[in-house]
Amino acid sequence: MEFFEAISAKFNYWIYVIIMMIGLYAMIAKTNMVKKLIGMSVFQTAIILFYVSIGVKDGATIPILYHDQVHAGHHHDDHAHNGEHYDTPHGTDHEADEYGYPSRHAPDVVIDGDDFANPLVHVLMLTAIVVGVSTLGVGLAITQKLHREFGTIEENEIHDMIKSGK
Amino acid sequence: MKSLALISVVITGWLLLSAVGDFPDWGDPNSPANSYRLSQHFVTETFHETAVPNMVTAVLADYRGYDTMFETVVIFTAGIAIISILRRFTSDGADAGTEKVYEKRPDLIVDTTCRLMIPIIQLFALYVIAHGHHSPGGGFQGGVIFGASFILIALSRDLQAAHKWVPEQRVLNLAGIGILIYAGFGLASMFLGQNFLDYAILHKIMPASPIEARYHSMLGVEIGVAFTVTAIMYSIYSNLASKGTMKEGL
């Protein structure tokens, strides 16, 4: 039972390794070039699962502020626009920057760090997704060019053709 | 080869799993990644520093804007790479004979549905791009949706029909201009005496405070990203689908 608890506490990390290894196996063992690229895609997607799992927080929501909080922010924004010297009813600690603008937007809004999931990993994975798509696209283009040149997408057949052609 | 693959997979898997026991539990708010000042700063300070309620957008386009610029470059590179690998500019006669040319008549149901759908898709794409500050979305997501609308034209009719809207030259121009928009914001802040991509200084040329300048610059940057992603998504599709001839799609 303890073993299962240990796994379930880190379930995502176990699953990501298994998915990733499926992808890695396909990348190394398959001879069909498109299957290899599919493996590559699986491999990269597993990394995304890993990263996103890092950013999860119990009891937290997506990293976008609640409507109320934003609304309070806009209220103060209007103040700033009037160009008057910015003073808040609460007299909280906010100072103007060197150009006379408020140095903090909506200083009264209090944001609890535990309310929102970690946004950083999502940003990183957006990049990783883009990289994955780009690599897959280039890989497919190369495969297509090879198919045009050799008439097959089986890697061992291409090797045979090169050997016999020489 | 298969046994070699199996061995390397088992070793790698064992290696990766051996560290899992060392990780903090899934969803633990006190894990180093979640409690370190980096993540805490992004959650609690983003709104005060940039006025953007969507923290992912703010981190993406501002704190790590340099990363995102190169992310756009990666997409752009992929597009150029695929053209350089696949595109055949000359139509040699020998090739034309081997390739089948289908006589395609537009299907009434497909055509009508797409005609109705495409404006809605494009409108939604614009919403996703423009509303990325307040809701999930942004340049990449909106750009992909926008690119999908052109791919839908190409799928429902053929590549030539889509080409009327987005000829190859225009696609490449859009992609380049998208990156120029992004990098232009960086360059503008450099000319105004700050570091590359420091949007706050742009308040000198925008009717806005430094914080609002960050807010608005992020929107501009996202539009640049959307340009590039839209163009390259379509370019990748059209090159792969036509085997580089840009004549006959799927």
Add this chain to the structure above:
Amino acid sequence: MIEQAPALILLFPFFASIIVALAGIRIQGVCFPITVISMAASVLSGIAILGQVVNNGAIRYRLGGWEPPMGIEFRIDALGALVALAVSVVGLLTAIYSKRQVPAETPDKISQYYTLYLLLMTGLIGMVITGDAFNLFVLIEVSALTSYALIAMGPRRATLAAYKYVIMGTIGASFYLLGVGYLYIKTGSLNMFDIHEQLIARGIFDATAVLVAFILITVGVWIKMAFFPLHAWLPNSYAYAPTTSSAVLGPLVTKVMIYVMIRLTFTVFGADYTFGRLDWSDIVVWMSVAAILVGSISALAQTDLRKMLAYLIIAEVGYMVGGMWLANDMGLIGSIYHIIADAFMTLCVFLFAGIIFTQTGKRDLNALDGLFTKMPLTMVGFLVGAFSLIGIPPTAGFFSKWYLIQGGVASGHWEYVIALLISSLINAVLFFRIIEIAYFGIKPAEGHGGHHHEELSKESPTKASFSMLLPLLVTAAMLIGLGLYNRDIVAIISDFVSQFNFGVISR
């Protein structure tokens, strides 16, 4: 202006690539001048950076004005400045060389070629100067995607090699990304320097996750630099790619990855961790010995000139990995010096191979038949590069090897010293064989009748054009210059190396 130099070294090729992509399609004539001018500007920024670093110490440049670790920063120390300058100089020289080659080899895709070329330079320079572990991944991918395309634009065997490179390169980059993830989950940071501080502050050097991160990152980077058991993608990629591509990829990609390895081991994990806690020096040095011997011996077996040079790169990678893992300052100095020296000597011989391939149209060594009289200047340029690879003073190759050997002796790794000497000997055999063919010609017995000879003389190799010869001779001159000024270069490198106290590390 000068304080923006860290960004400008990268922004010049970056903006130029977009301009080439936009304008080059319509007016193909603008591609080459824009490329050369932007690379020249990048070299100037590189010189400015190096001057600043030598005089005032490491430069920190905050992108977006955010303080690290929130934002991304460039942190350029002596090592980074030196390698960044070397990268941009190689980029400039190869750009000049490309003037005739690119229109000849990829006639309908000139603007795409130059766009990719400039993006590759952007990616490589960015990798050198960035101080952020994740940003490094993005830039690795920028340079990887461009190199896949630059290779795949060649003939069909190059395309096949590029496919293998895509698969291997993706595994390497993904391992690196995963390693960064393992570090992030334990430290919560992405800035290289901050990760190191966090590792110390949290006292987690003993954690399994950090060890696994170290292994993942190291193996990932090894795949990317073609370290011996993981080198399979390299030889064909560089041998069959268009000549400009191999002239720029051969010297740069592997060297920059070695820089990345040094940067990550010393900046992120720290010398104490790498050489103190994990005592793996012996294993890795033995691996590098294997790399040196396998690379050299495989090179000996080749008849194709460029493939031979590609195998030499694998041996050279062994030199540098081994030098770094000797775990003493002489070895590290030698390794870093060798990055610079090897970038130029590999460039020199690849430029030579490109000229030979263009002028004779043949791939194998017999193409060199009697070239000494026909192309004397080209051969002189090549001789300097060959002497440097062999390690004959006063070329740069001699001095870098000298430091590597000193490091090997000081740490007692005799097998490394012996492998280095054997490899130099093999290089000598290889290059004297070439010199023999070029100087005395092929013996008539091998010449397969006079008919073949006549055919050759009909289109006998003309002298290389000025745009091809100039970079070769400049590279040769730089090799001698780097050798003659070895004290100054070592002084700059020592700036970086002296911060690690190897004496204290228990071995």
